[in-house]
Amino acid sequence: MSTFAHTLNEQVGYEFTASQQYIAIAAYYDAQTLPQLAAHFYRQAVEERNHAMMMVQYLLDADQEVAIPGVDAPQTQFADAVAPVSLALAQEKRVTAQIVELVKLAREEGELVGEQFLHWFLQEQREEVASMTELLTIVERGKDNLLHVEEHLGRAAGGESPLGAGAPPAAGGAL
Ligand SMILES: [Fe+2]
Numbered sequence: 001m002s003t004f005a006h007t008l009n010e011q012v013g014y015e016f017t018a019s020q021q022y023i024a025i026a027a028y029y030d031a032q033t034l035p036q037l038a039a040h041f042y043r044q045a046v047e048e049r050n051h052a053m054m055m056v057q058y059l060l061d062a063d064q065e066v067a068i069p070g071v072d073a074p075q076t077q078f079a080d081a082v083a084p085v086s087l088a089l090a091q092e093k094r095v096t097a098q099i100v101e102l103v104k105l106a107r108e109e110g111e112l113v114g115e116q117f118l119h120w121f122l123q124e125q126r127e128e129v130a131s132m133t134e135l136l137t138i139v140e141r142g143k144d145n146l147l148h149v150e151e152h153l154g155r156a157a158g159g160e161s162p163l164g165a166g167a168p169p170a171a172g173g174a175l
C-alpha cells in the first residue's frame with residue numbers, strides 16, 4: 001500500500017471518529033430536550049459517515065486495500081451547552097489540517113488523481129469550519145436561554161449545501 005493509501009485509510013477512521021463524536025453530542029442535546037441542536041448534530045454525524053464512505057469508494061476505485069480502522073471513544077459529558085460546539089469546531093479544524101496533509105502527501109507521491117479527489121474535501125472543510133464557527137457564536141450568545149438557539153436553528157433549517165451536488169460517490173451509496 002502506498003503511504004497515501006495508508007494515510008487515506010487512517011482518515012476513514014478520523015471521519016468515523018467525527019461521526020461518533022457528533023452522535024454523542026446529538027444525544028447530549030436530545031437528553032436536554034433541545035431537538036434542533038440534536039437534529040443538527042445527528043445530520044452532521046451522517047455527513048461524516050458519508051465522508052468516510054467516499055474515501056472507501058476512492059480506495060476501491062484506485063484498486064487499493066481497504067482497511068477499515070476502529071474509532072476512539074467520543075466525549076459524552078460536557079460542562080455546559082456551549083462545550084460540545086467548541087469541541088466540534090476544534091474537531092473540524094483538526095480534520096482540515098489532516099486533509100491538507102493528505103493533499104501534500106498526494107502531491108509528493110505524484111497521486112494527482114488522489115489530489116483531485118481531495119479538492120472537494122478542502123471546500124467541504126472550509127464550509128464546515130465556517131458553519132461551526134457561526135454556530136459557536138449563536139450558542140455563546142444564547143447560552144442563558146437556549147430556546148433562542150433552538151428558534152434560530154429551526155428557522156435556518158433546510159438550507160442544503162451547494163457542495164452536495166459535486167460530492168464524490170460514497171461506497172454503498174450516501175445516506
Ligand atoms: Fe468530514
Ligand SMILES: [Fe+2]
Binds near residue numbers: 018048092095128
Ligand atoms: Fe466535518
